[in-house]
Amino acid sequence: MNSENLYNLAKQYFPGGVNSPVRYYAPYPIFMSRGYGSKIYDVDNKEYIDYCLGFGPLILGHSNDRVKEKMKEAMDRSWLLGTPTEYEINLAKLIRAGIPNLKLMRFTNSGTEATMHVIRVARAFTNKMKIIKVLGGYHGAHDSVLAKAGSGAVSIPSSPGIPEEVTKNTLLVDYNNIAKLEEIINKNKNSIAAMILEPVLGNIGVITPDNDYLAQVREITEKNDILLIFDEVITGFRNRFGSVQDHFKVYADLITLGKIIGGGLPIGAFGGRDDIMKKISPEGNVYEAGTFSGNPLSIIAGTETLSILKEQDYSILNNNVELLTQKISNELNIAINRFGSMYQIFFKTEPVRDYATAMKSDATKFFKFFKLLLKEGIYLPPSQYETNFLSFAHTNKDLEFTSAAMIKAIEMINNDNGSKRQ
Numbered sequence: 001m002n003s004e005n006l007y008n009l010a011k012q013y014f015p016g017g018v019n020s021p022v023r024y025y026a027p028y029p030i031f032m033s034r035g036y037g038s039k040i041y042d043v044d045n046k047e048y049i050d051y052c053l054g055f056g057p058l059i060l061g062h063s064n065d066r067v068k069e070k071m072k073e074a075m076d077r078s079w080l081l082g083t084p085t086e087y088e089i090n091l092a093k094l095i096r097a098g099i100p101n102l103k104l105m106r107f108t109n110s111g112t113e114a115t116m117h118v119i120r121v122a123r124a125f126t127n128k129m130k131i132i133k134v135l136g137g138y139h140g141a142h143d144s145v146l147a148k149a150g151s152g153a154v155s156i157p158s159s160p161g162i163p164e165e166v167t168k169n170t171l172l173v174d175y176n177n178i179a180k181l182e183e184i185i186n187k188n189k190n191s192i193a194a195m196i197l198e199p200v201l202g203n204i205g206v207i208t209p210d211n212d213y214l215a216q217v218r219e220i221t222e223k224n225d226i227l228l229i230f231d232e233v234i235t236g237f238r239n240r241f242g243s244v245q246d247h248f249k250v251y252a253d254l255i256t257l258g259k260i261i262g263g264g265l266p267i268g269a270f271g272g273r274d275d276i277m278k279k280i281s282p283e284g285n286v287y288e289a290g291t292f293s294g295n296p297l298s299i300i301a302g303t304e305t306l307s308i309l310k311e312q313d314y315s316i317l318n319n320n321v322e323l324l325t326q327k328i329s330n331e332l333n334i335a336i337n338r339f340g341s342m343y344q345i346f347f348k349t350e351p352v353r354d355y356a357t358a359m360k361s362d363a364t365k366f367f368k369f370f371k372l373l374l375k376e377g378i379y380l381p382p383s384q385y386e387t388n389f390l391s392f393a394h395t396n397k398d399l400e401f402t403s404a405a406m407i408k409a410i411e412m413i414n415n416d417n418g419s420k421r422q
């Protein structure tokens, strides 16, 4: 069956034919069937160079042999024990080797669960209920982080079905804006438990922090007894073996992880200061649980992935993005944001540095770009407001082909709109 037929069938089972909304694009998404290295293949056997990589976890590319072998060995033993296992300790050791300030941690099944639990423990520890979240930051699909800006300091739910009583405790601030942060803290003195933010935004394209933004955030939160939570579900182990904390030399009280640490299987983790994490049950009384948390397959896939990453030279991966984007950045009417191996192309010319400037980019042009590349056999995440990822499996040939195809697509889009090349 081709993708169109499969989509018509899928619509009979799943709302919109998909199991997560960002996988949909009009008129129907291409159904993929397998992946090896940097390539994925659709149900008609067409090959695509993949820059979505399962929305980020597959930093080693698809179907890595070493990870596969370890998972096969694990399956011969058991894929669910429901008891503590030595495997969990092995993964935790590797994670803490990269991120030493994760004094204690807990594994969950997704990044969403990790941020949900980290917010609970932060509230319990501080005995305060409000949290600060950055506009355009994404922390999963649970109620307290699905909030958008309302009038004044009021946040409103960004989806029907979320009680306003929940989002009224979520205060929104602009990224890269210290004055607004100070204002909101002063208005809510002594009632803010934590500020949660992606140190580098990765769910609105890629947006990097201004020079000392993160250092200032750290200083202000500390001064006001507000816990700082870095959501590193995307950035953890992405651009170095560890956390972006070491890049910016700014350290959070609590951190969430996901994606890469599960090697492509479902996972999340949260952790940090041991005085806070000791509040979690059974050591403390803050409840957190999950039937599948720490399941052997995710843990073993993650452990092998991190063991491989420990031996890798990340500068090769990060330089490859430079290789891919340097020619493209000369094109008209676009802005490219990148951080290590994450990058996004925005259809606009001004710098993109926060939610408001990202929203000014032309999502219609981006969609044309996405479709033109799809035709050429290049698969990007299907939204302007996602991040493109590179893996260690991408070759120079992949990058050269992609760079040429992207330039051609941008020129076509520019010409469509009557703009001339300088």
Ligand SMILES: Cc1ncc(COP(=O)(O)O)c(C=O)c1O
Residues within 6 Å of the ligand: 055, 109, 110, 111, 112, 113, 115, 138, 139, 140, 141, 198, 202, 203, 231, 232, 233, 234, 258, 259, 267, 268
């Ligand atoms: C920064 C960030 N936090 C949390 C999440 C939620 O993770 P998950 O999709 O595993 O629930 C995501 C997902 O993309 C994310 O990018």
